[in-house]
Amino acid sequence: MSPSDLTDDDDDNSPIVAPKDPNDSPGLFPVPPMGEQERMVEAVLFASAEPVSIAELQKRLPEGCDVAEAIVHLRSRYSGRGVHLVRVGNGWAMRTAADLGWLMRTEQVEQRRLSRAAIETLAIIAYHQPVTRAEIEEIRGVTLSRGTIDQLMELGWIRFGRRRMTPGRPLTFVVTDAFLDHFGLETPRDLPGVKELREAGLLDSRGMPGQQNPSDDDEEDPGQTELFED
């Protein structure tokens, strides 16, 4: 529909366009000024999941509003902007300007949840860092597949820490700042302990006598502290 079509519509529906005589008004309230009508159309089009038809807009706006005219105004207001008012099938919708489509490309990410192996490994690294591969395997009770570490590395959530000063000088893993950022933590110390999880109702299992807060353990290990300063 072109603006001229809209104008034609106007003419057809002229009796309900801003009646000058209040007695002509079919509603109880005075018709809002055109600026207001424009705001209303703008808000509805913005918030709608689907394009909205003129008829639907007319139904949603107060009686006496001239939706078609409001659209003409709104359309010209958005012309040349980063977002346009476009006709889609039978309705109207707001769409990113075609020349800026390249800006949207980073939005096309498919979100997939981490595998159980990955999240458990990540959790162990977060709570026990710096931790060696052998220790991770010991805690999980299964061999650590290469893919798991690779995936966590690729996500930028873990990195190599310093080598452990034990025979074989094994590499250790630690979590990164990107990890903290993603999980909304300020420091690795802010990870809640098992006891705290239980208290917060985030853990269903029953309380175990003598259960330790893992973060308490951390404190006893002087080796742990250095890392937090990285």
Next chain:
Amino acid sequence: MSPSDLTDDDDDNSPIVAPKDPNDSPGLFPVPPMGEQERMVEAVLFASAEPVSIAELQKRLPEGCDVAEAIVHLRSRYSGRGVHLVRVGNGWAMRTAADLGWLMRTEQVEQRRLSRAAIETLAIIAYHQPVTRAEIEEIRGVTLSRGTIDQLMELGWIRFGRRRMTPGRPLTFVVTDAFLDHFGLETPRDLPGVKELREAGLLDSRGMPGQQNPSDDDEEDPGQTELFED
């Protein structure tokens, strides 16, 4: 961040703002003019349902763009319109004007009814953050039931903050950007009446006289200084 903060940022970053000499440009291409930058920010913010941080915008726009300045322009462009540019914590988002909510009945989502305990707990976390579980219980005079924290976490309105540097290193709770977004707050400082409550001393964590005041230690910890300064 207030508009004046944005201006400060401008000053800091002045070398990379629209360099006149193309040789100054850190990127391969000349920096787009401010009008174009504004369109780009507009497009990105319109396309996203969630607030987008300045950092994210900066990443998506070509190098050398001054996102903060573009936002200042864009914000004034949308003032008084049916859709506004609002600040949400560290991000920015387009939101419909609240006075037009009545038009949006079809878009309204059924909101889960929160228990009185959940509502009060949420308010206490928002106004007293970062706040420990014990402090919440002290203020309400009852034990915090497990489901309450769980529910607020699930809504994405609260998260763990940093540990309090007091004996036992208890976890604290803070509100999230999703909380700010939901309640239309730019920062936690904009909570209704927060200034008056603070001046009246009602946000002090005051223990029973004669007992060790848990909040005394906080004062010494520079890390804990109010979140409201964010």
Next chain:
Amino acid sequence: MSEAETQQGDAIAARLDDEALIVDVDGFEGPLDLLLTLSRRQKVDLRRISVLQLSEQYLRFVEAARELRIELAADYLVMAAWLAFLKSRLLLPPDPTEEGPSAEDLAAHLAFQLERLEAMREAAGRLMGRDRLGREFFGRGAPETHAIEKRTQHTATLLELVQAYARLRTKDDFRPYAFDRTDIFPLETALERLRGMIGEAVTWSDLASFLPPGWRAAGGRRRSALASTFAASLEMAKQGQLDIQQGETFAPIRVRLRPQEAR
């Protein structure tokens, strides 16, 4: 109306009042909430509340609840005990020898707690009364995601992370009880070793010489290996395979292969 009648009327009114509260006892969010409700009856600014009067009201409420055999949670009874203590402190002249905060300080703190709780209630009300996303204002209904470039992004929430960790920890806690044996030289191993070596011991040899390498230095490992090797030698002596000899108490224990003719 006579004075007696008035009194009776007051008593009934008070009782009805209290009953109204009792019926609602489940509706209270703990003793502080109950105190706040009671304090509103004083119809004064919370800063000028009479804590004494409030304590009396609270104690009367608890008493009435008991009469009606309503079970009150322990919290309520703890508060009752504390208020009774506070009340007595407020009524008695201050004892200068008494240490700790004065009754006035305690009363002031209670008033502060009530004021703070009420302030939080009001704040909560104002918060919930705000224009809210999805109710008064809205985000983009049709967020744009041109599906051109697909990139898989793995995500995880903190909740998932900590739950995964908790799962691992809890698994550990349910592990059947087992003694973590390190530095223990098992009897079976000692027996095997001794059987293999005894053929060489045709003459008397110090039992300690049968200890495996790495277990000979003084300490826990040596003790364990020595004990096991000794037990193994006893077992073999019982089976008639070797002889044991000790010159005197605490002298070295010596063993040898039992000569063929003695078997």
